[in-house]
Amino acid sequence: xxxxxxxxxxxxxxxxxxxxxxxxxxxxxxxxxxxxxxxxxxxxxxxxxxxxxxxxxxxxxxxxxxxxxxxxxxxxxxxxxxxxxxxxxxxxxxxxxxxxxxxxxxxxxxxxxxxxxxxxxxxxxxxxxxxxxxxxxxxxxxxxxxxxxxxxxxx
Numbered sequence: 001x002x003x004x005x006x007x008x009x010x011x012x013x014x015x016x017x018x019x020x021x022x023x024x025x026x027x028x029x030x031x032x033x034x035x036x037x038x039x040x041x042x043x044x045x046x047x048x049x050x051x052x053x054x055x056x057x058x059x060x061x062x063x064x065x066x067x068x069x070x071x072x073x074x075x076x077x078x079x080x081x082x083x084x085x086x087x088x089x090x091x092x093x094x095x096x097x098x099x100x101x102x103x104x105x106x107x108x109x110x111x112x113x114x115x116x117x118x119x120x121x122x123x124x125x126x127x128x129x130x131x132x133x134x135x136x137x138x139x140x141x142x143x144x145x146x147x148x149x150x151x152x153x154x155x
Contacts (some may be wrong), residue, residue: 002074004092006047007100008032010067016060026056027091030069049073051094059097070098 008030028051031044049139051059063069067075073094080087 003072004075005067005070006030006032006092007047007070008044008047010063010065012070013064014056014060016056024056025051026060028059028072030071031040031092048091049090049094050076050091051097055094055097059094062099063097069099070100072096 009028014026016024016029017100019025028049030047030049032047033044037043071092071094071097073092076091076093079088084121
């Protein structure tokens, strides 16, 4: 199975390009923080990703440098020869993209804040008055109190 899931920040604004056949494509880099950091070592991995068609257009429209992005896809490797030297490339081919983080206040286009984790809004309590139940004519006879009066119930 070849499945990759990443959450990180874009290192630059993605740029939409077209192939000679008119297919949309964007190539971008995502900085993904490492879970464990070695002293003096690299604290993030910079992973090259490529998206095609509608995914590419969506990314270029709604994401920019520094924005948190969640994506999944698969690893693709390729190699070629340039000036007699073998070159290698590894990148993530993007299948799905998602917004990550809280929504920006006052945002009308559905964009999200670029700083994850600051702004969880707890659900507000429902202050609406309860409405009386509608009388459907159904009588629930499943509970009968044959053992005594209501005063004897433990609740």
